[in-house]
Amino acid sequence: MYTFILNNTEVTVNEDMNLLEYLREREDLISVKNGCSEGACGACMIIVDNRPMRACILSISKIQNKEVLTVEGFSQREKDVFAYSFAEAGAVQCGFCIPGMVVSAKALIDKNNNPTSEEVKAAIRGNICRCTGYVKIEKAILMAAEILRENREIPIEDEDGKVGERFHRIDAIRKTLGRAKYVDDIKMPGMIYGSALRTKYPRALVKNIDVSRALKYPGVEAVLTAEDIPGKRYLGHIVKDWPALVAVGEETRYIGDAVALVAAKSKKILEEALALIEVEYEKLKTVTTPEEGLKKDAPKIHSKGNLLVKEVLRRGNAEEAIKNSKYVVTYKYSTPFTEHAFLEPECAIGVPDKEGILLYTGGQSVYDEKREITELLGLSEDKIRVKSAYVGGGFGGKEDMSVQHHAALLAYKTGKPVKVTLSRKESIAVHPKRHAMEMEFTTACDENGVLTGMKATLISDSGAYASLGGPVLQRACTHAAGPYNYQNIDIVGKSVYTNNPPGGAFRGFGVTQSAFATECNLNKLAEMVGISPWEIRYINAIEEGQELPNGQIADEGTALKETLLAVKDEYFKHKDQEKEYVGIACAMKNSGIGVGLPDIGRCRLTIINGKIHIRTSAACIGQGLGTIATQIFCETTGVSPKFVVLDDPDTSITPDSGTTTASRQTVFTGEAVRVVSEKLKKVLETRTLQELEGEDFYGEYSFDTDPIGSDKPNPVSHVAYGYATQMVILDEKGFIKEFIAAHDVGRAINPTNVEGQIEGGVVMGLGYALTEDYPLKNSVPTAKFGTLGLFRANTVPEIKPIIIEKNTDKLAYGAKGVGEIVVVPTAPAVQGAYYNLDGVFRTKLPLENTAYRKSRK
Known part of the structure; x- marks a missing residue:
């Protein structure tokens, strides 16, 4: 028999058991999350005798006669302060890690109510966040400390929820205080x-x-x-x-x-x-690489053979253009499988229901x-x-x-x-990863640095199953030539079955791989021409009315040059500084599925008890779709957010708005929300909400695109593209001092939300560039959550997001998706900085022999 104090109440337990299991299953304290069960992620952080500790590695016997505190046991004042601070700072995205962060924050503030930024970073270094990049979490903790220290009143926010407002996320408070229910938090009788x-x-x-x-x-x-x-x-x-x-x-x-x-x-x-x-x-015998899989005598993993799909994208005459060019570079690049490492392991509950x-x-x-x-x-x-x-x-x-x-x-x-x-070990083994790719890129330019042509071959490891290996390869190919104004391209891609874990959708969707290759080649060409990496990008940057390499005409909202200009002064200031080494890279990324496939956003508005229920199946996975939908609705109708309810995705009441993928939901579902909101607005001119009780309004938005390889002179591959320039500054030891990320987002529906997406994406991109790997031994993963190489708060540099808004299109008020592009240019920007530091042109990720990772020889 064991006795301890839990949230100020004495409890007695008859058997020894894992503390995390006890807190969740016996006490129903769902703020304590099961993220990894390895003591690596911090999602289960609790306070034991005033010290932050991980519940997953404690047993009941270890806390005999001790005091245990979870978020549920905080004072009401503390709950109010943390809820406000995390919402105001924009520190909450998917929210799964946040209660653990709050526990670490309280433990720090109780000992030191005036912490520095470095002390906050140190306090949460045991807490992993995969969404936010830690920047706004640190800001929230400093804000909470200030309010508690100075015994300040919490401001009463009067938000109208309009587009462009730094509107608090609609789910921020529930997530901060651990009240939001994820699937594993749900229990039911007889389960x-x-x-x-x-x-x-x-x-x-x-x-x-x-x-x-x-x-x-x-x-x-x-x-x-x-x-x-x-x-x-x-x-x-x-x-x-x-x-x-x-x-x-x-x-x-x-x-x-x-x-x-x-x-x-x-x-x-x-x-x-x-x-x-x-x-x-x-x-x-296992097939461990695409090279093995393509051999004639290779075992067939599937009856049709080991080639899942082949993509060919040709425009102009790349062979002739390269032959007649002044400068030509060819390099082979290698990028690894990487693990998503979302904090919430996969969980589902099946319930028998009317046959x-x-x-x-x-x-x-x-x-x-x-x-x-x-x-x-x-x-x-x-x-x-x-x-x-x-x-x-x-x-x-x-x-x-x-x-x-x-x-x-x-x-x-x-x-x-x-x-x-799934246990964390199962999750790491089971779900699809970012595709490993082997690539060879040839890029050419004239004597002035004007790009003339490129050829590329991409071999993607699809692993055991197709998943989304075909579409991922398509995006890798359609974006392979970069966001530049030249049309002679010859791109061949193959996706190959192996016995490795499947490759599937991952933020960036193939473009992280091909952009690494094409952007690194640009740095070499700039060196040969005798101009800076910034200049070669600016010279060739796509502008409105010009043809992208895939043939699509750039629209009036194209703002790649604006992103380059936004970092120009900082680039040249740091470029010429001693003991500072700068890298830069650009990117484009589609919004919407595109390439000829159906793509529809749908939304219903239903009036229930005087409230407008926004109903769409579009999943919020941390990007804040529900908040964006609310703001678009409020902007369109003028109705206060106090009268708005967002219903959870549910196939019985929410219309099919497609998968949350391809940076599409803000554009497609956002526009569907705007369309249906216009309908309601018109009706509200003559009727009240009370008079509309029980009525339902429907809206949708779709956009037709052309398939890859279309023979049209100027095919429309995607509804829109976002553009970006990212810049990294290293010190003489090879550590990142500062990171600047300028992103063309069309229109920022919620600037705080956009900044959070940029900061989180940059940190994920830094992991991809420098530390993250998914090692396999005979096709079996060997990593644990704690050894994946994820960035932690104390390793994150200063990040400066710059939001560029240039979209005059009314579609979703001009917004473009930003969720994916944020990870795309990061790795080549870091590669360029290291090349300037030590003269080693690295072609493999994660980069070796850096301050963050030494050689694996």
Whole structure:
């Protein structure tokens, strides 16, 4: 028997157990999040005897006679101050890490109520944030300390929610105080637990599966194999090549493949039952690289072969242009798989509901999930309903089925609510990553630095399954020549199956890889011409009315040159300083899916009890879509945000607004909100909200584009492009002193939100450039969450975001997506700075022999 004080109340526990599990499962303290269970992320931070500690690595016996405090136990004054400060500073995005940050902040302020920035960084170095880049979290903590220290009143905000206002995120307070419910925070009567047995080998023939011992184990509710799937077993966004369960007589394709499912009354029984399943494997040779996969004698990972897709994009005559050019450079580049490392592991709850299934999920599209699960279970669409809880980060990594299909299947078979949650180890192994790519780029210019032509080959590792390997390769190719004014290009891309974990959607969507290559080549050309990297970019920067390399005519909102001019003075000031080394890179990134595919934003407004409910399936995964939708609505109608409610994505009430991907939701769903708001505004001229009770309004927006390889003279690949210039300044030791990021966002619906996206994207890009890796040994990942190389608060340099607004288009009030482009130019900017520092032209990520990472020899 153990006794301790929990949130000022004495509690007694009869058994020793993990403290995190006790706090969440027994006390229902959901502010304490299960992020990694490895003591690495800080999402479960609590205060024990005035010291911040991680609950996941403590047991009940370790806190005997101690005082434990969670956010729920804070004084009301502290809750109010932290809630205001984090909302005002814009410190909240997906929100999953924030209660842990607040705990670390309180522990600091209790000891030192006037901390410096460096002391704040040190205090939260044990807390990982994957969204914000820490900049605004630090600001929020300093603000909270000041309010508490000076016993100041909390300002009463009178926000009208208009476009351009630094409007508080609508979910900031709930997330800050740990009240927002993510899927793993949801409980329901009679709920049981499910999980998958994963293959022992990346590639092996499954000869037999014996589940008899597991079936007999007390507390086991079901054990399922491939034969138990009532509908279509193979899933996938575009290519249906991914089995929900691998059958006897089939080969496994990667270490994340599931061969059986178990549902049990407790997590302990579940784990024990999984260990009782006996699988006979015949281990087979793995295909570990695309190069191996393309060999004639390579084992076929899929029956059609190992080439998933080939893309060719040609305009003009690149061969002739390069041949006649003054300067030509050719380099091979290598970029790795990288892990999304969102703070919230994947979780879903399947609930039997009127002969069908209700699924609680935390993904990037409830309609994608509904479609996949409808096919898997062989049910009609009206039998499947999907509701989204809060989503603790995604970055593209929650587009594929990971746990949703297994939770739905187990619930359907058992007739009971079933929760399936990936451990962090499973998450790292199972969900798709950023594609590793091997690339060769040739770029040419004339004697003045004017670009003349480029050729490129890109080989992408799609891993075991297609996921979004085809579209990712398309974006890598359509953006490979950069945001510059030349039209002689010859680009060939291939995406190849291997036995590695799948490659899928990841913030930047293929452009992070090809931009690294093309931007680094520009630095070499500038050196040969005798001009600066800034000048070669400015000379060639695309302008309104000119043709991009893919043929699309740049529109009047194009502002690449403006982003270059925004950093010009700082660039040349630091370029000529001793002991400072500057790097620069530009980028463009599409808004919208484009390339000829359907792309529609949809929204409904429903009047309930005098409030306007905004209803769209567009997922908020931290980017703040709900806040943006609210501001667009308020701007259009003039209605106060006090009368607005944002409903969660739910296939029964919210229209399909497509996947949160491709920087599309602000543009497409934002415009759909504007369209439907105009309808309501017109009606409100003659009727009151009370008179409209129960009425419903609908709006949508779509845009037609041309497919890749279109034979049109000037095809329209995407509805819009954002542009950026990023600049990095190193000191003489190779550490980043300052980072400046100028982004053409069209129109900033919420400037604080945009700054947060830029800062967070820069830090993610710095990780990609300098420290992050996803090492594989014979196709098996070897990293833990704590060894992925994620940036922490104390390693983040000063970041200066610059917002460029030049879009006069009325579409979504001129806004362009900014979520993806922010990570694109970072790595080549850092590469250029290091080249200036030591003269080594690095062509592989993460960069080696830097102050952040030494050689792996």
